[in-house]
Amino acid sequence: MKGRDSKEDDSNENKKTVAIVGLDGAGKTTIINRLLRSEFNLTRPTFGINIEIYKYRSLEFVVYDLGGQMPLRETLWEKFVSSADGLVFVLDSADKKRFNIAAEEFNNALSYNQEAPVLFLSNKIDLEDAASSDDVLDVIDFGELIRLQRKYNFSRCSALTGEDLFESWDWLTHNLAADQDLPLTNVKILGGFIFDSDGTEIETVILGKPKTQAKRVELFKRGKYELSRFIRQMEQYPKAETLLQAHKNQLIIIKKENIVIGIIVGENDPAARAVQILKTLSDKVERIFTDSKKECLKQLLEDNYPLDIIKDK
Numbered sequence: 001m002k003g004r005d006s007k008e009d010d011s012n013e014n015k016k017t018v019a020i021v022g023l024d025g026a027g028k029t030t031i032i033n034r035l036l037r038s039e040f041n042l043t044r045p046t047f048g049i050n051i052e053i054y055k056y057r058s059l060e061f062v063v064y065d066l067g068g069q070m071p072l073r074e075t076l077w078e079k080f081v082s083s084a085d086g087l088v089f090v091l092d093s094a095d096k097k098r099f100n101i102a103a104e105e106f107n108n109a110l111s112y113n114q115e116a117p118v119l120f121l122s123n124k125i126d127l128e129d130a131a132s133s134d135d136v137l138d139v140i141d142f143g144e145l146i147r148l149q150r151k152y153n154f155s156r157c158s159a160l161t162g163e164d165l166f167e168s169w170d171w172l173t174h175n176l177a178a179d180q181d182l183p184l185t186n187v188k189i190l191g192g193f194i195f196d197s198d199g200t201e202i203e204t205v206i207l208g209k210p211k212t213q214a215k216r217v218e219l220f221k222r223g224k225y226e227l228s229r230f231i232r233q234m235e236q237y238p239k240a241e242t243l244l245q246a247h248k249n250q251l252i253i254i255k256k257e258n259i260v261i262g263i264i265v266g267e268n269d270p271a272a273r274a275v276q277i278l279k280t281l282s283d284k285v286e287r288i289f290t291d292s293k294k295e296c297l298k299q300l301l302e303d304n305y306p307l308d309i310i311k312d313k
């Protein structure tokens with residue numbers, strides 16, 4: 001039984017609320033679904049307006065469509081934004097016609113909350129007509145944030161391909177998380193995969209002692225299945241990233257041109273670190289592959305990330 005002093009109540013005290021706002025269609029719901037995987041629950045409050053509330057661990061995400069509000073909505077959204085611990089603004093970077101409205105709403109949001117760290121996501125960069133950073137920065141003014149020394153981050157990302165999404169998100173959670181039980185530095189790599197983007201397996205590595213390796217065979221089978229699925233889904237995109245739950249672990253995959261690399265890490269390991277490792281590895285693998293495609297993942301991990309490799313007792 002869980003009493004008043006149980007751990008769950010403790011974590012509620014550390015509860016943080018993140019307001020995710022942007023015009024309708026910017027990609028807010030898609031981003032949430034990419035980030036929170038299966039472990040969240042969605043409530044739609046009965047206000048009869050478009051607010052989604054998601055809970056994930058000690059975080060609560062309030063997602064809100066801006067633009068064209070009625071007076072009642074205006075009050076509600078002001079309430080949510082002003083009480084939020086973190087503010088995420090999502091822009092559809094291909095919807096240039098509405099950049100000015102988006103800029104106005106962004107400034108409104110900032111005026112309601114002068115404390116929370118701000119993550120500005122210029123989304124949908126997978127689209128051909130997505131605006132460049134400069135185009136967006138012409139319309140969206142961060143000058144005031146800089147002057148106020150406010151914590152903010154501007155990132156371009158794609159919720160569809162996952163590109164650059166996980167790292168920017170990590171910036172936000174680190175800035176919110178005085179409470180986090182989540183480790184911030186190293187990951188524990190259990191092993192990984194290199195595939196060709198046509199789906200051909202090049203290498204699968206299970207790290208650790210032989211006895212524990214045997215226990216992880218199922219996990220790696222599942223990983224290989226998920227990786228093949230990802231390759232099919234992202235066939236038409238040159239770059240993509242994803243983060244999946246695999247049994248009690250996380251599988252992180254990136255695709256860069258012809259190479260797809262995945263690693264399996266611990267359940268609560270920092271995903272941003274894993275993504276950065278994969279990006280560095282993909283460059284190294286690319287160089288090795290200019291000669292011929294050969295197995296190299298185990299060596300690269302051992303040489304470059306000795307502290308991130310699982311050490312079985």
Ligand code: G3D
Nearest residue numbers: 024025026027028029030123124125126158159160
């Ligand atoms: P919202 O919650 O901000 O209103 P949604 O927006 O998450 O519902 O996304 C609106 C549409 O944009 C969806 O398409 C969604 O798939 C698409 N979308 C979201 N993010 C991206 C992205 O990064 N790239 C591309 N190309 N599309 C994206 P549908 O067709 O389902 O309406």
Ligand code: MG
Nearest residue numbers: 025028029030
């Ligand atoms: Mg939505």
